[in-house]
Amino acid sequence: MPIRERNSSQQICHPSPVLDCLFNQRFMVCLQTGSSWFLRANACDNLVVKAFPVDSSFQMIEKDISRFSLTEICFSVVVVVVVVVVVVVVIVVVVVVVVVEVVVVVVVGVEVHVVVVVVVVVVVVIVVVVVVVVVVVVVKVASAILLLLVVVTLLLFLLLLLLLLLLLLLQQVVGEMYEWLHLL
Structure with missing residues (x-):
């Protein structure tokens, strides 16, 4: 049988061959896998938050994880996912606008400059969102996984900037090609 413990300030894991459930206000679960305990949030897609070695003498392991709040973890993950989705949607929108502009210039012969306005608005919005995500994730949750998600988000942001420059x-x-063809 798993050993259950309650502690208001710390969560306690006892080495056990089965899942050791920890019941307190943070709703965390300790799972023994090989020689490590993996602490994960049972309500946040089983996201692995922290791993630490099991005591070789099978004594009680006591770890203070008060900074890992389930609400903060889930909120941070949601924010990062939303930012990634926004970046992808923005890339698609900018590509569609550029294609439409090229078609209008070539077929109709009228130049439109919607892309410049779209690019400026998009860049400002993404910069603000990325700054908010970095502050939320780095300050509130110092988890390696979430920091990795932030790095991926920032890389996507840089990729978007490069794509916008290429589109411009x-x-x-x-x-210039249209003007050259028009002169001929």
Whole structure:
């Protein structure tokens, strides 16, 4: 049988061959896997939060994990996922706008400059969102997994900036090609 403990300030894991459930206000679960205990949030897609070695003498292991609040973890994960989705949607929208502009320039012969406005608005929004995510995740939850998600988000942000620059360059090239063809 798993050994259960209550403690208001710390969560206690006892080595056991079965799942050791810890019942307190944070609702965390300790799971023994090989030579480590993996602390995970049972209400947040089983996200592994922290791992620490099992005591070789099978004595009681006491770890203070008060900074890992389940609410903060889930909130941070949701924020990072939302930012990634926003970045992907923005990339798709900008590509569609550029394609439409190229079609309008080539077929109709009228130049429109919607892309510049879209790019400025998108960059400002993404910068604000990324700053908020970094503050929330780094300050509140110092988990390696969440920090990795933040790094991935920042890389996506840089990729978006590069894509926007390439699209602006493409717009200039298409405009010059249209003028050159029009002169012929």
